[in-house]
Amino acid sequence: MTVLLFIVGVLFVVVGIAASIALHEVGHLVPAKLFRVRVTQYMVGFGPTVWSRRRGETEYGLKAIPAGGYVAMVGMFPPPTSEADAVRQSSTGVFQQLSNDARRAAAEQLQPGDEDRVFYRLPIWKRIIIMLGGPLMNLIIGTVLFAVLIMGFGTAQATTTVSEVYRCVVPASQQVATNQTDCGPDDPAAPAFQAGLQPGDRVVAFDGREVTDWDELSGWIRDAAGREVAISYVRDGERIDSTITPLLTERPVPAEDGTAAVDDDGTALTQEVGFIGVGSTQELVPQPATEVLPAVGDSLASVAGVVVNLPQRVVEVGQAAFSDAPRDPEGPISVVGVGRIAGEVSAMEEIPVASRAATLIGLVAGVNLALFVFNLIPLLPLDGGHVAGALWEGLRRGIARLFKRPDPGPFDMAKLLPLTYAVAILLMGMGVLLIYADIVKPVDLFG
Incomplete structure (x- = not known):
């Protein structure tokens, strides 16, 4: 599976990118035809032609290598001003010869009536x-x-439902210095663990205030370091009232995008704030149309x-x-x-x-x-x-x-x-x- x-x-993704390439070429094709340029080919891909069909003056098709596409229009290069000029210029070197060959090839595509197309x-x-x-x-x-x-x-938004509960609190600088992931004997127990919170609990109140937003709750927790406060959460449909004392500890400074802020040297910035040791469950929350263009x-x-x-x-x-x-x-x-x-x-x-x-x-x-x-x-x-x-x-x-x-x-x-x-x-x-x-x-x- x-x-x-x-x-x-x-x-x-392959089909999505192929369709995007095809529509990219449509973006060239439509205005070219509207402006009466004669389009000889509309191709998706490069290399040998796998399939093609002619409609009017344009051949539409697929090629073997799906790495792009092209719309061939007549008169991409102006023709040589005169045969004498072309002969004289061709003697200047291979690069000039390439230019002259391209002009001649473009001129050979022209048909009667193409003068204005x-x-x-x-x-x-x-x-x-x-x-x-x-x-x-x-x-x-x-x-x-x-x-x-x-x-x-x-977009993914933090909810008030607990995703994980840490057993202990490890200062941020200690985590960076020692790459510590497990609790040590000297690490204090996390307040949320002591209060009995479990993954799946939904926090509904903190310090006498209703909880509706995780970021707002995080701010309240940071400001309540060392102070015993009331906390309420719902588990299996039942509301549980308890108390908790956020621990003053060193935590990363959050950046605007939610990641850890860093200084000019790339070192993570930290600050001492209240911390209880829980993570938030992320859920997709539809956003208004006004959020599309900024994104x-x-x-x-x-x-x-x-x-x-x-x-x-x-x-x-x-x-x-x-x-x-x-x-x-x-x-x-x-x-x-x-x-x-x-x-x-x-x-x-x-x-x-x-x-x-x-x-x-x-x-x-x-x-x-x-x-x-x-x-x-x-x-x-x-x-x-x-x-x-x-x-x-x-x-x-x-x-x-x-x-x-x-x-x-x-x-x-x-x-x-x-x-x-x-x-x-x-x-x-x-x-x-x-x-x-x-x-x-x-x-x-x-x-």
Whole structure:
């Protein structure tokens, strides 16, 4: 059963990512057709064609390697200005020859009537819309999936139900210094253990105040150190009234996200507060629609941080893959890594089905937001590179009009093909490295 669940999780993410790629290309296809650009192919994948069917002037199909997709439009590069210019330029070197070959190939695709249907003759704003259509589709998919997560499944919230009761209290600094996990002979008993609390008990009152929120209860406990207070909890439908004395002890300072706060050196910050030694049960609580966009924004900021530091992060992944160094759980992973995580989550039968489904949806949502950010990098062959080229053309033409100079014409993106090939090779190398690392040194998210 565990193996079957693992496979189901992997297939869910694989299908989700494949659908996301297909819809990304639809984001390019629809505006291209609306602007009357002749689209010759809409393909999901690369390599040999597995299946295709022609509808009108466009061939739609699937290719053997599901690692992306493309929409082929006529006139991506302007043709050579003249055969003499092409011959003269081709003598400058192999890189110039690549550009000339690309221009000739683009020109050979043209048919009678294509004069006003080529990509490079579109107004700049239309070209930008076409190239941003793909990333925008990924942003929409990611936002919709986040809405499903937050409004449908909900986010994990601490409840007033006890999940675990500690037998003793170990100061935070002692835990860090000695990595202590068990109670020692000199460690004081936890107040909750002494008061008789058990996992499953629901705390309903503390110090004469009704308890409805765990974070609020935690604050009351922290402020009640050394003082005996009343506590009430419900067990098996019966209310039990007791007393408890929170123990003054050293505990981590909580950060805004609930994790332990650290200083500039990465050392955990601590403070002496009241503590009774219980953990809270987490439950998915649906949130209002107003929480969706802030959550998407936080995720985009996190992805952007990874992309900005991508060269360093990839180097760290390579070092971890070929050494004993651990993988950074916040670093980049490949589709193989995402699939493995999905399989592991799906196979965790001790976790409620709703939580597992929410995690799988969250993985696909995260991949879409990553595709959105990554494709905005202003380098060819990424969509952001085409946008940058269109903006550069607009700037050149604007300067020419300002100084009453001749129109410089469309910017020849074919000149950037050597850089495009270099970037493509780097991206493929990065992908291979990440896949290798995810096989030999996978990210450990579950301990």
